[in-house]
Amino acid sequence: MGSFYESKSNKGVLYTATEEGRPYCWRDETGHRPYLYSPLKPEELRALGVSATFVREEKYYPLIDSQIEVTKVIVGDPLSVRNLREKLENYGGAREANIKYFRNFIYDTGVIPGLRHKYEDGRRIPIIEGRALEIPEEDVDDVELFEEYVKLLSSPVPEIPRVALDIEVGAPGEEVPREPEYPVIAISLVSNDGLRRTYILERPGAKEVDVDAEVRIYENEVRMITDALKDAFRYPVVLTRNGDNFDLPYLAKRLKYLGITDVPIHYRTGGQGYRADFRPVKGTRHENVPIHVDLMQFFGNEGMRGYVFGGAYDDLRLDTVAKAVIGKGKVELPTYISELDAQTLVEYNLNDAQITLELTTHNNSLVRKLLIMFARISRMGIHDIVRRGISARIDSRILREHRRRNRLFPRREDVLREKGATFTDPKIKGKKYRGAIVIDPVPGIHFNVIVLDVASLYPSVIKVRNLSYETINAPVSKDIPVKRIPETPHYVRVDRKGIMSLLIGMIRDLRVKYFKPKSKDKSLPEDERAFYDAVQSALKVLINASYGVLGFERFSLYCPPVAEATAAVGRYVISRIKAKAEELGAKVIYGDTDSIFVKDAPEEVIEALQERARKELNIDLEVDKVYRYVVFTERKKNYVGVTTDGKIVIKGMLGKKRNTPEMFKKAFAEALEELSKVHDPKEFERAKERIKEIIRTTIRRLRSGNFDVNELAIRVRLSKNPEDYDAKQPHVKVAKMLRQMGYRVRAGSIVEYVYVRGKPGAKPPFMAKPQEIDVEKYEDLLKSVFEQLIEALGMTYNEILGATSLKDFLGDLIRAKNS
DNA sequence: GCGGACTGCTTACCT
DNA sequence: ACAGGTAAGCAGTCCGCG
DSSP, X not given: OEEEEETXXXXXXXXXXXXXXXXXEEEOOSOOOOEEEESSOHHHHHXXXXXXXXXXXXXXXGGGTEEEEEEEEEOSSHHXXXXXXXXXXXXXXXXXXXXXXXXXXXHHHTOOTTSBEEEETTEEEEOOOOOOOSOOOTTOSOHHHHHHHHHHHHSOOOOOOEEEEEEEEOOSTTOOOOSTTSOEEEEEEEEXXXXXXXXXXXXTTGGGOOOSSEEEEESOHHHHHHHHHHHHTTSSEEEESSIIIIIHHHHHHHHXXXXXXXXXXXXXXXXXXXXXXXXXOTTOOGGGOOEEEEHHXXXXXXXXXIIISTTOOSSOOHHHHHHHHTSOOOOOOSSOGGGOOHHHHHHHHHHXXXXXXXXXXXXXXXXXXXXXXXXHHHTOOHHHHHHSOHHHHHHHHXXXXXXXXXXXXXXXXXXXXXXXXXXXXXXXXXXXXXXXXEXXXXXXXXXXXXXXXXXXXXXXXXXXXXXOTTTBTOOOOTTSOEEEOTTSSOEEEOSSOOHHHHHHHHHHHIIIIIIHHHHHOTTSOHHHHHHHHHHHHHHHHHHHHHHHHHTOTTSTTOOHHHHHHHHHHHHHHHHHHHHHHHHTTOXXXXXXXXXXXXXXXXXXXXXXXXXXXXXXXXXXXXXXXEEEEEEEOSOTTOEEEEETTSOEEEESOGGGOTTSOHHHHHHHHHHHHHHHTOOSHHXXXXXXXXXXXXXXXXXXXXHHTOSOGGGGOEEEEOSSOGGGOOOOOHHHHHHHHHHHTTOOOOTTOEEEEEEBSXXXXXXOGGGOOGGGBOHHHHHHHHHHHHHHHHHHTTOOHHHHHOOOSHHHHHHHHHHXXXX
């Protein structure tokens, strides 16, 4: 499950699970030491005064497609690796010297995080119990590798004993305390094996607390904290929400404040990110210490938010995340924590711990399974899976695959020097290369529309075109076959399989050809299908990010021409499909990146297109959606449609954006409701009338002042801390205002404001009265929201309303004059 | 002195 | 700390205009 370097024993340490599923802590017995590689010979290194063990090794170096000789420099401790790396900087540099020791330890011992292990001859052997059935041999580049991953990923996920921990601090007001001057007044533990316990400091009503849990009352705060931690330490995993940033550091600080010197928590703040872990106190060892999993770190990850939970939560408060993931929120608080009565305090505290646990058990333990799958694929401990981004996971997987093929991992600067240049001009200033095509939509209402899309376009392109850092623009002689990349000077050698192409292609195939079909196979029992579904979601996250990381500066194998070539071939593929569709007589009315919307295309044409894509481009073209009708304006990424089964699809419209006031979102939803009833052109007339009525009613409400200001609140998420903004937009002004008033507003916070007449222009809703609202401003906003819809229906906003204000009237007049 | 065209900055969304 | 493309808002600058 994890690994680290233990300085006391000067050894690598692994946490694994035993055959029986019990946690087990294993200290290295193989003599594994920290090391790096150098292109220098041992005698040259000795001459430089390097004292270490030298081993000459032959490795394959992908950047020049040759075997090379390097020296493995084995040293005493991880710190020496860093010192040596700096020392060798001017002497040919070091290789594989930026890899943390515990990572090498994992790759080299062959341990697989997320699996149970057995012990044989001093080695840990991972227990792989998964079976590989029906491996599709055609189109899989490396059947053996494919089979290995299938077995690895289909091995059962053990149920890990774990306990959720949550604390409450008796700070006055709604301030979240940073300094340890306030007492910890309650701690709750809720486990997946039946423990439900709250530890509270003695207070009025404490003895009468009646909850579905054991309540322990303490006079002494130190005793209470120590007892709670002792109980938590019986579990191999402790779950928190925000424990890295709050619960654990606060407990540590508070214990020190109360005079305890040997504290079982180690934390780090600021700088390289914050994290907190449990540590052994005097007389105990690492095996008695649980792993800390802060779920907020996991859910805060953009990849998780977007792909697995469908962007279901907007901010990271426990309440929001819990409602989205498990459909259950927090207990409403009548007052500040410090003023709660004992009963309410315990209920609140217990509920938070309960929700934290449920985030990992809900939906057939989806989160638990995802974490384990990521751990297995990327050979990373749960510690790091939770805390680090997707690029770290892909990096770990790729490094491990280099290691086992005895390939020397190239330095980022070497890849960049050899393969750095891009040639296409981006549409957006500041970007590095040209991206996807968006086909101009044909404005109007279109009946009978089929959406075709390429299943995972970019990973398919990477696979099919053999794109990889070592195959693109490789130094080649005349007799080595290459294939050119359209719109660029790039070429790819095709006589050797590129490693990125192989690995990304395989993850794609694992998902598309194996786990996804299994997750939908009705002949399998439901829990088995749910398991395969978790596996395919984990693979999806990796697939979706695999192209992106190649264009990401901090990725270890950052390779701009590969990213550029991927996008270029993507454009080529979709353009070819579009041209072919038109050739076959279908009208292409829109398309974005990997899709085309075709109108009036009979089934034969669709089939012919799919056939052509398969034969000519080696690409799978799928029917993604069938629309009863779609409505476009000239705006891209902006449309409404109703599918044949009556589902409304809205894309990009203001009416669904998170920062549109609730009042307008509601009106917009009503208008869509009307549209969903439409089956043919005639019924549109009725819908239009109803929409007109909805808009008018909304305007009347605005003008009458008959509303709650909260209905008009605009919610914006800050990307920076307020003090870091130069801009003076309303949300920035209000953020600064709130901070002045003592609220904790920072990057990631949601700022709410309403437009008011007069000086500052915007105010937090709780400070504004309905009479102050800048009604004109909101009428403009309403217009923007509905214009996107109205224009699509072939009308103008003013026409549908009549001239409702002098400004609109004059606007119309000017437009009439100009045209 | 005021509006329009423009740019830069920002957010939210699409694939 | 995965990518680029698009829409839209606000604030500021420049320019033209009796």
